Amino acid sequence: MATLLAGVPxxxxxxxxxxxxxVLFPAEEAVxxxxxxxxxxEFTTVRHCARTALARIGVPAAPILPGHRGAPGWPDGVVGSMTHxxxxxxxxxxxxxxxxxxxxxxxxxxxxRDPDVLDLVADETERAVLASLGARQSATPWDRLLFSAKESVYKTWFPLTGRWLGFEDARVELDxxxxxxxxxxxxxxVVAGVELKGFSGRWIVRDGIAATAIVLR
Structure with missing residues (x-):
């Protein structure tokens, strides 16, 4: 992930x-x-990572509790995302x-692993693009990357809207x-008075992990 987000603030x-x-705070232990x-x-380690990251930007340790639809509750003045x-x-x-x-x-x-998952995640247009990519670079797990990218889209979307976004509500094109x-x-x-029509992100497959990231500046 650090390689994926190099040069981003x-x-x-x-x-x-x-x-x-x-370790966990008592309120997190209860969860x-x-x-x-x-x-x-998973829950403990990812919060350990989060608190280590927060300390590096000068934010004191605090509970990071799941909120609406499981979204992490970050300290005031902080935006973030976690994955495992x-x-x-x-x-x-x-x-x-x-x-x-x-x-x-x-x-x-x-x-x-389950081909039926792709039918839930991707529409006909996306599946056609995946087939083309697979013909060019068969070693890359394009379907898994598409799934991951849509997860990153949702995690970027939700803090801005507080609303659900289904797999069918965004069309992703991997390059x-x-x-x-x-x-x-x-x-x-709407961000700064402008309606966002979409997002741009990055992907990487490395050390057995397929990762995606979106940072909205």
């Missing part, structure tokens, strides 16, 4: 392990009190004066150069 902390010194061990480790998958956790934060919204997502760097664009198919959020 955000702070990234990522890990491939669950550190023993990662995962009945969770299975896997869920608890098997063997990887990451958090990205920034000062609200420098970044308007950020969305990141990480997935296993392999094709989607082999490591970038992607997302065109909103519904009314977009």
């Amino acid at each position: 955000v702070t990234v902390v990522e890990t491939h392990e669950d550190p023993a010194d990662a 995962v009190a009945n969770a299975v061990d896997k869920r608890r480790k 998958c098997a063997g990887y956790r990451a958090a990205v934060v920034a000062r609200a004066g420098e970044v308007t919204s950020v969305g990141v997502d990480a997935e296993p760097g392999e094709p989607l 082999p150069d490591g970038t992607f664009t997302a065109r909103l198919l519904v009314e977009g959020p």
